[in-house]
Structures are given as structure tokens and as C-alpha cells.
Amino acid sequence: ARSRNGCVLPHKLFSDSEIIGYALDTLYNVISNDLEEEEQEENSAKQVDDLGSQFTEIFIKQQENVTLLLTLVEEFDFHVRWPGVKLLTSLLKQQGPQVQQIILVSPMGVSRLMDLLADSREVIRNDGVLLLQQLTKSNAAIQKIVAFENAFERLLDIITEEGNSDGGIVVEDCLLLLQNLLKNNNSNQNFFKEGSYIQRMKPWFEVGDDNCGWSAQKVTNLHLMLQLVRVLVSPTNPPGATSSCQKAMFHCGLLQQLCTILMATGVPADILTETINTVSEVIRGCQTNQDYFASVNAPSNPPRPAIVVLLMSMVNERQPFVLRCAVLYCFQCFLYKNQKGQGEIVSTLLPSTIDATGNSVSAGQLLCGGLFSTDSLSNWCAAVALAHALQENATLKEQLLRVQLATSIGNPPVSLLQQCTNILSQGSKVQTRVGLLMLLCTWLSNCSIAVTHFLHNPANVPFLTGQIAENLGEEEQLVQGLCALLLGISIYYNDNSLENYRKEKLKQLIEKRIGRENFIEKLGFISKHELYSRAAQKPQPSFSSPDHMMFDHEFTKLVKELEGVISKAIYKSSEEDKKEEEVKKTLEQHDNIVTHYKKVIREQDQELEELKQRINTLTSQNEQLQATVTQQVSQIQQHKDQYNLLKVQLGKDNQHHNSHGDTLQMNGIQTEEVSKLKEELEEWKNKHELLQGQLREKDSVIEKLVSAVSAELDPAANSWKISCEYFIRWTEKLCLCFPKELEMLRSQIQLQSAEISKLQMENQKLQVMVPVTCSFIYGNCISKTCLPATVAAFLNQNVLEGYRASAFYLCLYCNLLWDFACCQSEVKALSEEKESLKQQLDSSSSTVAILQDEKSKLRMISWCFWLTRIRKYLH
Numbered sequence: 001a002r003s004r005n006g007c008v009l010p011h012k013l014f015s016d017s018e019i020i021g022y023a024l025d026t027l028y029n030v031i032s033n034d035l036e037e038e039e040q041e042e043n044s045a046k047q048v049d050d051l052g053s054q055f056t057e058i059f060i061k062q063q064e065n066v067t068l069l070l071t072l073v074e075e076f077d078f079h080v081r082w083p084g085v086k087l088l089t090s091l092l093k094q095q096g097p098q099v100q101q102i103i104l105v106s107p108m109g110v111s112r113l114m115d116l117l118a119d120s121r122e123v124i125r126n127d128g129v130l131l132l133q134q135l136t137k138s139n140a141a142i143q144k145i146v147a148f149e150n151a152f153e154r155l156l157d158i159i160t161e162e163g164n165s166d167g168g169i170v171v172e173d174c175l176l177l178l179q180n181l182l183k184n185n186n187s188n189q190n191f192f193k194e195g196s197y198i199q200r201m202k203p204w205f206e207v208g209d210d211n212c213g214w215s216a217q218k219v220t221n222l223h224l225m226l227q228l229v230r231v232l233v234s235p236t237n238p239p240g241a242t243s244s245c246q247k248a249m250f251h252c253g254l255l256q257q258l259c260t261i262l263m264a265t266g267v268p269a270d271i272l273t274e275t276i277n278t279v280s281e282v283i284r285g286c287q288t289n290q291d292y293f294a295s296v297n298a299p300s301n302p303p304r305p306a307i308v309v310l311l312m313s314m315v316n317e318r319q320p321f322v323l324r325c326a327v328l329y330c331f332q333c334f335l336y337k338n339q340k341g342q343g344e345i346v347s348t349l350l351p352s353t354i355d356a357t358g359n360s361v362s363a364g365q366l367l368c369g370g371l372f373s374t375d376s377l378s379n380w381c382a383a384v385a386l387a388h389a390l391q392e393n394a395t396l397k398e399q400l401l402r403v404q405l406a407t408s409i410g411n412p413p414v415s416l417l418q419q420c421t422n423i424l425s426q427g428s429k430v431q432t433r434v435g436l437l438m439l440l441c442t443w444l445s446n447c448s449i450a451v452t453h454f455l456h457n458p459a460n461v462p463f464l465t466g467q468i469a470e471n472l473g474e475e476e477q478l479v480q481g482l483c484a485l486l487l488g489i490s491i492y493y494n495d496n497s498l499e500n501y502r503k504e505k506l507k508q509l510i511e512k513r514i515g516r517e518n519f520i521e522k523l524g525f526i527s528k529h530e531l532y533s534r535a536a537q538k539p540q541p542s543f544s545s546p547d548h549m550m551f552d553h554e555f556t557k558l559v560k561e562l563e564g565v566i567s568k569a570i571y572k573s574s575e576e577d578k579k580e581e582e583v584k585k586t587l588e589q590h591d592n593i594v595t596h597y598k599k600v601i602r603e604q605d606q607e608l609e610e611l612k613q614r615i616n617t618l619t620s621q622n623e624q625l626q627a628t629v630t631q632q633v634s635q636i637q638q639h640k641d642q643y644n645l646l647k648v649q650l651g652k653d654n655q656h657h658n659s660h661g662d663t664l665q666m667n668g669i670q671t672e673e674v675s676k677l678k679e680e681l682e683e684w685k686n687k688h689e690l691l692q693g694q695l696r697e698k699d700s701v702i703e704k705l706v707s708a709v710s711a712e713l714d715p716a717a718n719s720w721k722i723s724c725e726y727f728i729r730w731t732e733k734l735c736l737c738f739p740k741e742l743e744m745l746r747s748q749i750q751l752q753s754a755e756i757s758k759l760q761m762e763n764q765k766l767q768v769m770v771p772v773t774c775s776f777i778y779g780n781c782i783s784k785t786c787l788p789a790t791v792a793a794f795l796n797q798n799v800l801e802g803y804r805a806s807a808f809y810l811c812l813y814c815n816l817l818w819d820f821a822c823c824q825s826e827v828k829a830l831s832e833e834k835e836s837l838k839q840q841l842d843s844s845s846s847t848v849a850i851l852q853d854e855k856s857k858l859r860m861i862s863w864c865f866w867l868t869r870i871r872k873y874l875h
Helices: 011-015 017-031 042-060 063-073 078-094 096-105 109-118 122-135 140-148 151-161 169-182 186-194 199-205 216-232 239-251 254-263 269-283 287-295 306-314 321-335 339-347 363-371 376-389 394-400 416-425 430-444 448-456 460-469 474-492 503-513 516-523 530-535 553-571 574-656 661-667 671-712 724-735 739-761 769-783 789-798 807-874
Strands: none
Touching: 017 042, 017 078, 042 063, 042 078, 042 096, 063 078, 063 096, 063 109, 078 096, 078 122, 096 109, 096 122, 096 140, 109 122, 109 140, 109 151, 122 140, 122 151, 122 169, 140 151, 140 169, 140 186, 151 169, 151 199, 169 186, 169 216, 186 216, 186 239, 199 216, 199 254, 216 239, 216 269, 239 254, 239 269, 239 287, 254 269, 254 287, 254 306, 269 287, 269 321, 287 306, 287 321, 287 339, 306 321, 306 363, 306 376, 321 339, 321 376, 339 363, 339 376, 339 394, 363 376, 376 430, 376 553, 394 448, 416 430, 416 448, 416 460, 430 448, 430 474, 430 553, 448 460, 448 474, 460 474, 460 503, 460 516, 474 503, 474 516, 474 553, 503 516, 503 553, 516 553, 530 553, 671 807
16 A cells, blocks of 8 residues: 555555565565666666665655564564565665664664574575675664674674585675675774684685685685685774784684685685785784794795795786785785894895805895896886885895895996986886886985985986976876985985085085976976875775886875975075084984983883783782681681680590590590500510410420320339439420520539439438428429419329439429419410500590591581681672
8 A cells, every 4th residue: 555655564464474475575576676687778777776766765755664664574474574674675775874774763673683694594594694784884883783783603603504615605695794894893893803703714714735626606705705804904994903803813823824825726816816915914014923924935845935936926027917916015014014024135135145056036136136127017016125125224224235236247246226226317117217216215215324325426416307307298207206306305314425415516406407496396296196196095006007006105105204394405595404404413312312211211111011020920929828828827727626626525525534534635636646556566466476375385395294204104003213314304305495594404403413422322311301301392382373283183192202312303393383384474464464455445446436526527517607607708
């Protein structure tokens, strides 16, 4: 239905999704201009565009139509959602800014459209990508909203699912949308870097060894991927953002992967050219990346630095023009703010570092070869590359004056500076002369010694004045302007060391032969040239054809800096020059002082950094030690609490075990004392076993003696005559068991044997005394209750009147039995003491177990107490 103000979708149709879909398709066909190419003619194309725009204006005149369309896009029904997406995309193509503004002010307008990327139906998801492409064109606000709606994550997931660079047109659409979100949008670029999405770009550039047969879609995808990398490190971005992205690309290995493609074989020419441009901007102004690029070698035999291989392509006139421009840009970016790289390039030109064998080609030799070749484009590229090696580096400008060139056999070598001026005077092509003049202007600027060397050649000044004074065509005006700039530099940076070419004399020469106004006019030819304006826009050399390759971006900065000061210097008088010289000297002194103080400040900054690092290290160590001390203090306090609790518990146990109080205090929970007691107990056990062994041996000996005595006696005959020899042998057997008394017993036996002979003679007299003696011995032996029962019976049966000679030996035998009984009593006492010690040890072990149990309980109580305190503190 159509009203006066425009098209309105009736609400009654919401009940039938199919009809809604047909209505949306109808509106899409009315507004869209997507006709077949064969049906479109050049004359009717503008009319169709006008009709689509007019219908779009009618539709969006009421913002409710767009809001209602956004609501329909939220529907999950395929027949409604897909036509709605196509219609909204067509509206954005026809009237993009107006529709963007309506969606931007609509509640959750952009968020609704972001849900299309999560749709499981690929048709809707892919058309949603196209819709977001149109929505994000040239609108930073919508770009930020889309980025913060997790667009980067979803788009990168889609690219990965589709196969990265091997994917189809969906990957291309996602890459175009990413470019819309990131290009000239610093906020989104920072968000992309902080979200670690740069690391996810590395797999895009993992190409195989077989690089032949690349499809057109793969070439397009990889080309867009390289452009996306360049968007993040573009020289037009803020320096801080560019530097952080460059460092991230190096650390994640993206730069290394790009260098692999750069040195690979079989890569298409346009991909190789774009890769060189990408590597150029990744390393531009970043010392770490520049150092890595200088270390890259080409896979050749022998290996050559990548810089040398690239310079070989730059000075080769057979290579494509865009490739040579890309190599020049890469070399410029390598030397940008890289004094180390500049020194390495210039050192390859110095006599002391030139390879005399000629086996390897250096970068300096390639630049010199290009500088003096017959190809004007090689001349220009080599001159600009060498000028970048001298940019803002006065030391290298002085060292380059030492370079000598052998022009021909038999002629003496000439300096590089002189050879450049010789080629200028020979009337070569305009492009060659422009390149050489830019090199000379860069070389002489801010270097008085180089100016002196240039003026020392008497042919240089007349050549310059002659070129400036002539009235030449438009093509030569650019050369005249550069000659005026070179002569002005020779005046401005002249130190008046040559009498014939002092500042004042050069000014007078200009006044006489050229005229000041004419000189200033010719000097202005440079900045007024169209090619100068193009070169001043961006660092990358981009030219439509080799003929337009005239100016370098860095040289335009030098012209802008010197044009004004040279114009003023031409009009100054000698007195003003003297004053200026004095001011310059003062400024030089001031600069020297400032330089000195800068050096001092730099050294102090380094010392401060070192001290800060030491302070940070000591602070961290102090914090660790304080934490350790705090932990140890808490542990000590816990041990004290446990000790107090155990002490109280021990006090309670002492009240119940008074008899073992001293033992408990001695033992307590000291494991060392328990181990000592165990060792003493083992010693007593060993002694006990030894004594038992001795006792068993004595028992066996006694049993043998008793059995032997019983066998010798004959009780039936009542004959108790035992010979002395038998008792001697018997006693000797007994003494074998007692080695300590053996010698003493032998001596006693000898004495008794002597007395026996006397006693035999007095036998009659002793017969009366024997019964009394026997009764005495018998009484003593019976009183020894500790004797064995067999011995007592033996004595009761065998003490008779005729037993005279055996009385002494029986006494000795009884004494031995007495000693044996005493040993048995000692063993019994030791056994009782052992049992007592064992009981005490068992009591101590049980006490230790009780105390350990109490300790574990107290530890659990303390942990519960601290957990309760921590929970209260957290709450």
C-alpha cells in the first residue's frame, strides 16, 4: 500500500509471512538497480540510477519504514528475513548516508543487524556481510559500534572456516568489511591490536612450497589480506599506534611469514609486489623489524642478503615498473630513521670494505652500477636510494666523500661527487639529471665540508649559473629549479673556506648573471610543479608511468625546509651575513652545550633506569621477605598456641599419672629420647641373651658332671672310694667352663696333692675327724637352698665315714654351685629390670600417641578458627 508520503507496509500482512516476503521482494525489485549487464546500456544506466534513488528517497522519507524493516530483519523466518536483508542493502547502496543516520538513531539498530553474522543459514550470513559492508562505509560511529559488537571475532572465524586465503568470495567479502572497519579508524585499530587479533592473521600467509597454479580468487584474497596488514601499519596512522602494531607483528611471527613469501619462488607478480610494499611499511621506522629484515637471506647458493636481491631487481630494466617502485619503497623504509642500516649501506662503498675478489655483489656496488647505467629509471632509483642512505646523517655525508670510482682503464679514479657532476654536465635525460640533482642537494645540505668539495671543482658553479640563466622549455624548468636549489644550498651552508667562492662573491655572481628575482622565480618552479604535489602526499612512490617519476617524498620535505631560508639568504647583505654568522656560531655553541647536556641527561636517565630497576628488584625482594616473615611469625604463634595447649594437656595427664610424671616430663614428645631408650633396651636384650647363653652352657656342664659322677659310683656295693685322680679330672672339666679360675685351681690342686701324701700318713689320726668334717660340710651344703635337688640328694647318700680324701673337692664344688646360683639371681634381676623398662616404654608410647592425637585435634580447631575469621573478613 502506498500513502501520500511514501510506501508503508501494512500491519495486517504480518499474519502471513509468505505475503510479507513477496512484498519485500517487490520493493527490492522496484528500488534495486541489479540488472543484467547485457540489458544495461550506457545511456539508460544513469536513468535507472536516478529512478532507484528517487524510489529510495520516497521510501525513507518516513523513518518508520526503515524501523519496521529492521524489525522484519529480526524475524527468523527465511522468507521474511532474506528479502528484508536484500532490501536494506539496496537502500544503503542508493542513499547510504541517510539510511545510516536512520539506523544509527534507531534503538538497537546496529545490534539487530549484527545478529545476521550468527545465522546458521549461509545465504543470510553472506548477505549480512554485504549489508554490513554498505552500512560501515565512511561512518566512523557505526564502525565503532560494529567493532564493539564482536565483529572482528565473528569475521575472523568465518575466514578460518572458509579456508583462509584458499576460501571463496565469502572470504573476500569479510576482508572488505574488515578494511571498512579499520581504515582511518584509530579506535578500531587499537581495539583490533589489544584484542590479539593480529596474531590470528599469521595463518593467512602460510603458503606451501608448490606455488604454481594460484587461482584468481586466491590471488584476490591474499591481495586483500596484505592490504589489511598495511592498513594497520600505514604511515598516515598515529606513530604510536603504528609502532605498537609493528612490534606485535614481529613478536607473533607475521613479519617472518611475509619475508618467507618475499623470498619464495613461483609467487605471482602482483602478490610479490604487494608483499614488498607490506614488508616495507611493517619495518618502516621500527629498529627491531629493520634489524630482522637486514638478517634475511635469499635461498640462493651462496646465500645473499634479501636487500641485495631486491636491489638487483630495482636496477634491472627488465623488471616490471611497479615491482621496481615497490623495491625502492622497501629500501627507503629500511633506511628510515635507521642510522645503523645507513652506515652498513655506505660502508659497502668505502675502499676498506670492498671485496677485492669480486665474488659477491654488495648493495653499494649495485647502487653505483644503477647510478651510472644507461637506463634513466635505474639512474633515478639509485640516486634516490643513495640519498636516503645520507638522510639526516652528517657523518655519512663526510665519509661518502672518500668514495673513488675508476671510470676507465688508464685514467685516475675520480670521486663519486665529481662523477655525479660530470654526468650532469653531459646533458643526459631529464629524469637522470633530476635524480642526480636531488642526490647532490641532499648530500650538500647541512654539510659544509661537502659544500667545500663541490665548490672546489671550478666547473660546477659556472654550470649551475648557466643552467639557471637560460630560458628553456617547460621540461627543463624543473632542472632549472633544482640547479637554483643546489646553488642556494652552496651559499647557505658555505663556511667561506674557499676565497673565490665565499658567500658574498656567490651572491654577487647571481646578481650579475641571473638576477635575484629571476633566481627566486626559478627556485619556485619546484614547489609549483604538479609532480611535486603528488610526491608530497604520501611516502610510497606511486606513479602512473616511468615518465612521471620525478620527485621523492623525503626530498619534498627538504625543499619545503630550505626554500624560504635560501630566499632570505640571497637578499641579505654582507653585514647581515656577518651577524648571521655570529648568530650561527652562538647557536652552534649553544647546540654543543645542549648536545653535551643531552648526553649527560641521557647518561643520567640510563643511571636512573638502572637504579629504578634495582629499586624494583629490591622492593620485590623486600615484599617477599616481609611475606615470609609474616608467614613465619604466624607459624610461630600457631606453634606457641599448640605448645601452650599441649602443656595444659600434659599437666592434666600428670595429675592422673603421678607415678610416671618424671618419665613423661623427660620423654614428652621428644622423639630423640624415645630412640635412645629403644637403643638401651636393645643393649639390655643383647646382654640378657648373652647371659642366657652362658647359663645354658653351665647347665649343660653341670648335667654332664652329675651324670658322670652317678656313673662312677656304685650304690649297691656301698663303696664310696673315689680316687683323687678322678676328682682331679672332673674338676679340670669343670674349670674348662671357667677360664678365669683355671690357673688358680691348678695351683691349688698341686698344693693339695702335696698335702694328700701327708694326709695318707696321718690316716689313722684323721679317721676320727672325718665324720665331724663331713657333717659340717653337709650342713653347709644343705643350708644352701639354692642348690639343685640332685646335688643335695647326692650329698645325703654319699657322706660316709670312708669319704676322707674327697672333702676338699666337695667344698669346691659347692662354692661353684653357689656362684652359679648367684649368676641365676643376677639374670633374674636383669629380666625383671627389662620388664620394668618395657612397661615404661609402652607407657611412654601410649602417652606420645595421646599427645599426637591431641595435637591433631588442636590443629583442626585452629584451622577452623582461622577459616571462620577469614570468612567473616571476606563477608
